[in-house]
Amino acid sequence: MLSTGEEGTRLGSLSQIEDGGFAEAEATLDGDAESLILHRDGDHVRAWLNICPHAGRRLDWAPGQFLKSRDGHLVCAVHGATFETTDGLCIAGPCRGESLRPVAVEVQDGEVVLTPEPPPTP
Template sequence: MSEDVRSLLNTGEDGLRLLPLTQIEDGGFAEAEATIDGDAESLILHRDGDRVRAWLNICPHAGRRLDWAPGQFLKSREGHLVCAVHGATFELSGGVCVAGPCRGEALRAVAVVVRNGDVVLDRT
């Protein structure tokens, strides 16, 4: 694939560019769309300094999105991600539910990397 075509498709050699790192506040969340295993999916991105973790935007409790509005996520006082529908609470190092109806289950992680100031879906 040529560099021009890759640019138009928003792709790189190793994956899909999701968004610039600067669009995520440090300690905050963002939402991005990507194709995962052939399906269009909403992703939750969480920035921790220069690192970003990503998960499918699907609560393991009821299979619904976690955001209360597109790209708007709730954060507990402890800094955990909270499902807007049923209050399931997820720690951010591994996406494990620590409180609520799906305690012990985890969000499905998606591999991303920060490359040249962009958050990129890691397809390596």
């Protein structure tokens, strides 16, 4: 389980993320500045560290710009690893079977905020 930063830290507004889309946010986790991937699914948001498990590089092709497959999966811009948006599992590419590292977030009054522990698996 990944520890998170200070509970309640605001990461952005839900309205700034297109439904089904991705956004990047910065947060301090375990004392380190980290880039996060946020994925909106209706009124819910999931978050992961912006680090591909294959080579340890960021997944975005430019800051905050993520590739999405025709099926809506997140695609690593470097080596093409493809991740499910429900759980961060790599379903294609060089790190198949590995997962992105989740970060606990929730939506409170229209704002995406850090929470103390990862959300339950749907």
